[in-house]
Amino acid sequence: MSSRAPFALEIQAFEAGSPPPHALSIDLGDRSYPIHIGQLDWLGCLAEAQLGGRLAVVISNPVVAPLYSSRLISALRTRFAAVELHVAPDGEVAKEWSSLQAILGKLADLGADRDVVLFALGGGVIGDLTGFAAAIYMRGVCFVQVPTTLLAQVDSSVGGKTGINLPQGKNLVGAFHQPQAVWADLDVLGTLPAREYSAGLAEVIKYGPVADPAFFAWLERNMDALMARDHTALMTAVRRACEIKAAVVAADEREGGVRAILNFGHTFGHALEAGLGYGALLHGEAVALGMLMATELSVRALGLDSQLLQRLKSLLERAQLPVRAPYLDPERFLQLMRGDKKAAAGSIRYVLIPVLGQACLQVAPDALALEAIASHSASVTK
Amino acid sequence: MSSRAPFALEIQAFEAGSPPPHALSIDLGDRSYPIHIGQLDWLGCLAEAQLGGRLAVVISNPVVAPLYSSRLISALRTRFAAVELHVAPDGEVAKEWSSLQAILGKLADLGADRDVVLFALGGGVIGDLTGFAAAIYMRGVCFVQVPTTLLAQVDSSVGGKTGINLPQGKNLVGAFHQPQAVWADLDVLGTLPAREYSAGLAEVIKYGPVADPAFFAWLERNMDALMARDHTALMTAVRRACEIKAAVVAADEREGGVRAILNFGHTFGHALEAGLGYGALLHGEAVALGMLMATELSVRALGLDSQLLQRLKSLLERAQLPVRAPYLDPERFLQLMRGDKKAAAGSIRYVLIPVLGQACLQVAPDALALEAIASHSASVTK
Known part of the structure; x- marks a missing residue:
């Protein structure tokens, strides 16, 4: 088994309850951008981000658009000569060629120039789709992420990964294209x-x-408040998640190294999603199960203290996340993990945690991986 | 009329007949890459470029593939475990969604990973299409330009512009994605x-x-040799064109400034192409006519010595290029130039030459532009 030193990552110390900064920043040189959290007044953000111009196009979906698009459009009208709304389909099907072509065709029909700014109002799907359209319209125009799901606020809206799916696999087509800003409204x-x-x-x-034992302990103390969607607790959680993601992305924009730690639980999770059929589990649910399996494997392969496994399981249960995966044939499970595009040439490299708060990329024997899967899956007869 | 200082550009002095360097280099920091000219032995290039791996995919068209793909594939077989050929349609229609989707679908079917290398074997269309596919497959994989037309060797293969057309306009969708290398075989x-x-x-x-009065004079002395496709003359011409383009691209990778000089003749030329219907003129023919009009406008608006106009016209004639455009309604001509995506918000900015060897971006009165057009167009009755 090849062994690797854990990734080294510099993140500022975790501090709960402190007044949040007005905006975090993703430090990427001339592509740096701010993340605004908890801003109710879009207009204020707009003024600060100094975005404006001839044309803004808001991309949303049929669920989010009726709830929030008018508020965003009103705010944008004060800064843009024209604001258009485009409603893409809801759900993962929006990440297809037809949705992408519809957005690009609309931009062309509007006569959008290189100074157009796209606003992605929705969850991860809308963010991925809008960001990719922005990446390739006239070889790249500006866009702003306005994530409306918790998943998008703490993960997919930050970091510049954009793309669509092919029938052969998810996210097979895309671009790294950083937004001009991220506006995460907790409300x-x-x-x-x-x-x-x-x-x-x-x-x-x-x-x-x-990455952060102190944050893990804070989550254990504050999961009830988070489940009650308490604003102060959410502010701390979203801010800390974005701080860590920002540090990771700044260190490794294009996923050559430390960015792999963000895939903790994702190798098992992607296989579950694909094997059970997309839609059976939400992505976050698959990741929850994948984290349990990766932690189990860390205990068995790297001697991680098994107490962490219990702490993680308890935390996921309190977050009303599944802790036992539906049955999936073990050989199929391994095959799907080998096919995962993050697996290099046949061997499966797992993101494992030798100790709480540190991660490394590691090959492990299939036998141990199968034990880890079985420990957190339903038996065949269930 | 707003006036601008000519662009400043540092290019090494022109030297005809000197032994060519083994490879030019496009200096773009960590995205720098070599341009190999006149290499007959692909294998030698391959060894030097240190390209190799599990899978190479050659993208070509039905005209070029039968002539040259087997030679390229043989050479690549010594460096890649597998080499596949994909034949896209011939001509501008290949720059459509369907051709792009076909390439990306084939890559996915082949199980191509991030280490796949694409080879664009053909002219500008194949280079633009292949480069764009490489830009967005798995958020970016490597590609090599193997231009087989003179136009592609001296222009489109260098600089990283890739993309496809929409029904609303050419190159409306694309990416800046630099190749790993350009291999221009003069033979x-x-x-x-x-x-x-x-x-x-x-x-x-x-x-x-x-950009280069000395090169212009050399072209006047050597046009007969170039028309005879003399290898030595071609080597000098292709090398010098690539040197200048390399200096321009290195100074301005994403077209914010000096790169505009490469569009000399293109504002008029694009309008001719669109107004006459794509296919009526080859791109280079439209550019030839556009250069005459831009030079005429430089004489009328900036006082350029009118002798240059005659020199240019004579050179184009010797190159068997058209020097009189088919008739196009003047108002339609202006309208098309205003719609050109390089025109900022309504006003047409022309690439003009105040003196031979220098260019600037300049607004000019419509009346003068119409005179320039009329001077080099057929009258309506023709």
């Missing part, structure tokens, strides 16, 4: 369905095991 | 039809007026 999370909210919490919890 | 130009060869010469000639 819009009030309308998020409970299951989606919990799925978002999975990606919040993820940052603890791989 | 393959032997099979290029005369009209396409001449069209390529238009883009070679272009570099003289905007």
Whole structure:
């Protein structure tokens, strides 16, 4: 088994309850951008971000648009000569060629120039789709992420990964294209369905095991407040998740190294999603199960203290996330993990945690991986 | 009329007949790459470029593939475990969604990973299409330009502009994505039809007026040799064109400033192409006519010595390029130029030459532009 030193990552110390900064910053040189959290007044953000011009196009979906697009459009009208709304389909099907072509065709029909600014108002799907359209319209125009799900606020809206799916696999086509800004309004999370909210919490919890023991302990103390969608607790959680993601992305924009730690739980999780059929589990639910399996494997392969496994399981349960995966044939499970595009040439490299708060990329024997899967899956007869 | 200082550009002095360097280099920091000219032995290039791996995919068209793909594939077989050929449609229709989707679908079907390398074997269309596919497959994989037309060798293969067309306009969707290398084999130009060869010469000639009086004079002395496709003359011409383009691209990768000089003749030329219907003129032919009009406008608006106009016209004639445009309604001509995506918000900015060897971006009165157009167009009755 090849062994690797854990990734080294510099993140400022975790501080709960402190007044949040007005905006975090993703430090990427001339592509740096701010993340605004908890701003109710879009207009204020707009003024600060100094965005404006001839044309803004808001891309949203049929669920989010009726709730929040008019508020965003009103604010944008004070800064743009024209503001248009484009409604893409809801759900993962929006990440297809037809949706992308519809956006690009609309931009061309509007006579959009290189100074157009796109606003992605929605969850991860809308962010990925809008960001990719922005990446390739006239070889790249500006866009702003306005994430309306917890998952998007703490994960997908930050970091510049954009793209669509092919029939052969998810996110096979895309670009790294950083937004001009991220505006995460915590109040819009009030309308998020409970299951989606919990799925978002999975990606919040993820940052603890791989990067931040203090944050993990804070999550254990504050999970009840988070489940009640308490604004102060949410502010701390979203801010800390974004701080860690920002540090990771700044260190590794294009996923050559440390950015892999963000995939904790994702190798197992992607296989579950694909094997059970997309839609059976939400992405965050699959990641929750994947984190349990990766932690189990860390105990068995790297001697991680098994107490962490119990702490993680308890935390996921309190977040109303699944802790036992539906049955999937073991050989199929391994095959799907080998096919995962993050797996290099046949061998499966897992993101494992030798100790709480540190992660490394590691090959492990299939036998141990199968034990880890079985420990957190339903038996065939169930 | 707003006036601008000419662009300043540092290019090494022109030197004809000197032994060519093994490879030029496009200096873009960590995205720098070599341009190999006149290499007959692909294998040698391959070894030097240190390209190799599990899978290479050659993208070509039905005209070029039968002539040169087997030679390229043989060479690549010594460096890649597998080499696949994909034949896209011939001509501008290949720059459509369907061709792009076909390439990306094939890559996914082949299980291509991030280490796949694409090879664009063809002219500008194949280069733009392949480069864009490489830009967005798995958020970016490597590609190599193997341009087989003069136009592609001296212009489109260098600089990282990639993309496809929309029904609303050319190149509306794309990316800046630099190749790993450009391999320009002068011998393959032997099979290029005369009209396409001449069209390529238009883009070679272009570099003289905007950047290099000595090269312009050399072209006047050597046009007969170039028309005979003399290897030594071609080597000098292609090398010098690439040197100038390399200096321009290195100074301005994403077209914010000096890169505009490469569009000399293109504002008029694009309008001619669109107004006459794509296909009526080859791109290089439209650029030749556009250069005459831009030079005429430089004489009328900036007081350029009118002798240059005659020199340019004579050079284009010797290159068997058109020097009188088909008739196009003047108002329609202006309208098309205003719609050109390089025109900022309504006003048309022309690339003009105040003196031979220097270019600037300049607004000019419509009346003068119409005079310039009329001077080099057929009258309505013709």
